[in-house]
Amino acid sequence: MRRHLVELAICALLAAWLLSGVRADEPVVRDEAVLARQATMKSAKAALAVLGEMSALRRHFDRAAARAARARLLEALSDLPDRFEQPYFDRHTRARPEIWGNWPAFLRSAEAARQAARGLRTNNLPALRRSLPAVMSACLACHSRYRTGQ
Template identity: 45%
Template sequence: MAYSLYRLPVLVLLVMTLALSTPHLMAQEQITNKGVKKRVALMLTAQASVATLTDMMAGRVVFHPARARAARRTLMQTSRNIIKRFKKPHSDPLSNARPEIWTYWSDFKAKAEVADDAARQLNVNSLAGLRRTLPNVLQSCLSCHDSYRVEPNEFTTH
């Protein structure tokens, strides 16, 4: 009985996540440039990790250290690859990346490095640690999106 009660919230969260991601996934399927497609996939993966952590931080889901560590690992992997994925100025009509990324490459690169550093410093050992360190990650994401994303908004990424 307890196992079933545990599975229901997880299933509801999974369905909600898929429903909210479907428009992004459909848009991603329409992207023709492989470089842009890889950028979008990277950002969607990061977005999913951030969503997991923010849900825990906000109390929408119970803090679970193993899930938080997994989300942190994924976030570290994605943030480490931002510079690589954006190095070449691939374009596609469905890309939300501003061309200023490549005009101001050193600033973009610095912001990506800040995001990578914030992800590495993320404390997922406790809810208090997550609440103390996740805002730095969120701020680094928003800082870059404000400058280099066509339509900056709350964690709907590239």
């Protein structure tokens, strides 16, 4: 029963995160490094949206689509260290300076998310439901530490 409640709570956090989206009043960023960073995070978010919708039964479970989403997520998470290697500070960034102030800790967080995504099981719906909370937990932990404006 407790595990079920934890899974529901994580799915609720996922839904809130996915629905947060980009606000209309956000400025347009023209820096190539930032655009690449944003594209990587949007790719991860889109992959998680597919998996989260399947897990929450808002989308029919499709093994091939789940595997494709997992592959996109792994690709995005593998690119994270490269995307954040160069500090970029402007008044609109949501990346906290702690990323670059403690680069080794950020790399450990990025690796934890990648390892959780590797453990994501897309064979069937019960396996997805069991393994998705670890991925969401790793992503949310990194965002809560290194991102402003959740």
